[in-house]
Amino acid sequence: MTPTFSKVVFVVLVIGWYLIRYEYARRSRREQILLSARGPRETALLLISLTGLGILPLIYVATAIPHFAAYTFHPIAAWLGVFFATAALGMFQLTHRALGRNWSISLDVREGHQLVTDGIYRRIRHPMYSAFWLWAIAQALLLPNWVAGGAGLVGFGTLFFGRVAREERMMLETFGDNYRAYMARTGRIFPLFF
Numbered sequence: 001m002t003p004t005f006s007k008v009v010f011v012v013l014v015i016g017w018y019l020i021r022y023e024y025a026r027r028s029r030r031e032q033i034l035l036s037a038r039g040p041r042e043t044a045l046l047l048i049s050l051t052g053l054g055i056l057p058l059i060y061v062a063t064a065i066p067h068f069a070a071y072t073f074h075p076i077a078a079w080l081g082v083f084f085a086t087a088a089l090g091m092f093q094l095t096h097r098a099l100g101r102n103w104s105i106s107l108d109v110r111e112g113h114q115l116v117t118d119g120i121y122r123r124i125r126h127p128m129y130s131a132f133w134l135w136a137i138a139q140a141l142l143l144p145n146w147v148a149g150g151a152g153l154v155g156f157g158t159l160f161f162g163r164v165a166r167e168e169r170m171m172l173e174t175f176g177d178n179y180r181a182y183m184a185r186t187g188r189i190f191p192l193f194f
């Protein structure tokens, strides 16, 4: 395990995620939107998340900037990062497959929107956000730089905490008691078993 290999793993994670979502993003563009919680606030949250999970770490991979924030590379941390990155990609595959045409980059309810409560959604309400947390942890473990490594946790954390309650409100408005019951038997990002 070398610092270079560890950077390659991070780039593979980004490309893998992009390939998984590409097909769903293309298909979901064709679906009519009935209700949307998009707006300047959602756009800002998306940009912050994109910067933290993508732009800053990719600048670091390409240029080692910011130099002042570098620290010593630890192979064991990087191996753990490989594990988290693999788990993140596996989760993305499962969540995209389960959400299908109900997927959205932002907060939308589509015509004929189905509430998905099966598969990976059975015990977790926001497994795609779990997958992004796994990404952010992988990034922190793979990139030995306080800024580039930590940016994912800060950037995605901002999106997550700024969005998830509004998303659940939108789901409650749309699916009412069905979603209320679903909330009672699931956890937000960790599975609920009881």
Ligand code: SAH
Pocket (backbone or CB within 6 Å): 095, 099, 102, 103, 104, 105, 106, 107, 108, 109, 114, 115, 116, 117, 121, 125, 126, 127, 128, 129, 130, 167, 171
């Ligand atoms: N928060 C979910 C989905 C992220 S994609 C997750 O982390 O897995 C965001 C879109 O998913 C939103 O537009 C919302 O309408 C939709 N959505 C969220 N939960 C859903 C569910 N259980 N079934 C169907 N669509 C859902």
